[in-house]
Amino acid sequence: MADIITALGLIAEPFNFVCLIFGVGVGIMFGAMPGLSVNMGLALLLPLAFAFKGMAGILMLLGIYCGAIYGGSISAILLKTPGTPASVATTLDGYPMAVELRQPGRALGLSTTASAFGGIFSTICLIICAPLLAKISLQFSKPEYFALAVFGLSIITSVSSGNVLKGIMGGIIGLFLATVGIDAMSGVIRFTLDTTYLLGGVSFIPILIGVFALAQMLQSVEDCWQKSQLKQHVTIHKVLPSMADLKRCFVTMLRSSAIGTFIGCIPGTGGDIASFVSYDQAKRWSKHSENFGHGEPEGVAAPEAGNNAVSGGAFIPVLTLGIPGDGATAIMMGALMVQGLQPGPLLFIEKAPDVYAIFIGLLLANIIMACMGYSLIRLFVKLTNVPNEILLPIIMLMTFVGTYSYGNSMTDVYVMVASGFIGYFLNKLKFSMSAIIIGIILGGMAEQNFVGSLIMSDGNPAIFFTRPICLFFLAAAAISLLAPFFMKKKN
């Protein structure tokens, strides 16, 4: 109880609360503008989060994470251009409702309500499940942690939609980059090319900003070449959904939230899968299934509740096991680590107030998101019309400023620029950027626990196959790695 009160105190600090509100607002903006992603928003504002020491920065990132998933629905509904992949399913009924039925306010209101409902539902699940799972994982030792890291790495196959083998190659490169610097076990200096810059290891923040923000900005430059930007001039009269709509969509929102939370818990999945599964289930169970695709309210509520419910679910493996489920949670995990919060079961014991502050912050972020959605929707709608010629130079400058301010080093900027350029070409070759980042983040955990396990067993690798939990995670990793090959064959 004392931890919860301390956490409430942390959240109630005016600066922390302002950061949370700011994060939600910025997140909605990033989500609403087509071409900008959740990952880009998180990567760009990550250095700013470090400038705000302690919980303020983390709360800001939580706000961005929640806000951006919701914000994607605004452009999906008004422009039929989803701001984020998670909002693709929202276009199916959101756009017809806004344009064909001429009810943009109703569509946006429903999406706001469903998003907030899904987010709050999944946060409650997180609050209930995470401490229980953390208690179980307290029994883990080094071999289990190594197996867990391998399982975490195996999700690379899921995040590598283009080519699994290239995803694995990217992950291995990420793991190798994590070995640069002083070896934590032996103290030996490795692969530093005789530079002091690499002594502390490869700083993943510049790489992260490069591959997620600069590379994406370059891709946007290519995409918008000689293409006229879609613009929408709508008049929104009423945003709050009617009681009839709420009654009609309540069960759908509940079902979709449960689906989204469950899918969010599974590393390697994400909002896009959750929204499509939720939409499909809503259509299957609806009494008005024939209206789907023509502006059905349940068709708007289901994907939005589903994709926002992923946020709470995705934090369960991150906080309890230290496994990021996708690029966005990998960035969040990186931010926690840099702030001195090492995700894992010990976090619940050593930094309990911070964990509760994250829980409360996530809950509040969803409530703030709903308030902003209802009151500032007209402003956010205007943001979807910001021209690329203004937006892209701003993003470019922000990548520079963000990277430089992280370590006051031009070398970091060069690393960021090089990562961005390489990332642009790697994206073309269907390499997964998330795989590289997950490799860098989990690299240290994998190596240290691998070496530690071998010390425990006097060099006998059988230790990984004789412990039940360890074996379970290794088997799960094998299934996760091989499943895409079999599924592809079956398809």
Place this chain on the structure above:
Amino acid sequence: MISMKFCNFVVCIVGLAMGGCMMGASSRFPMDMTEQGPGPGFWPFLLGLALAVAAAALAVYTLFHRQELAEERIALGTAANRQVYVVMGLIAAFCGLVHLTGFYPAALLLIPCLMYRLECRDKKRMLLTALCVTLFIYLVFGQLLHTSLPSSVFLE
């Protein structure tokens, strides 16, 4: 336009070369099992080996799917790509210019250049955007967060 098949083979060669380099670099460190566990070269050596194996597997995959991958085209030389390369050049030039002039003057120059490349021809808009964005960065990062952005080499 080049085919994904060609690209995959290039990736395989690069992957094999990188894997080889990683193994070579790791073998300079002890790899034997001691009381402190395996040497610091063991884990990176394993990673190098895994990368080489994955690259070889990609080569086999590409051989088996060569027809399908030959049809998949990757655009690297279109007008839109050239636009990206020009922007890359501008970014590289900006990094150099920051050394000479410092961040703020370089930013005031970069924004209109980028906007021009993105087909903006409205000079007023270009000037206003450059001024507003630079002022925003100065106020937020320079004044509020006390980040000292790079200054000119002539001023240092």
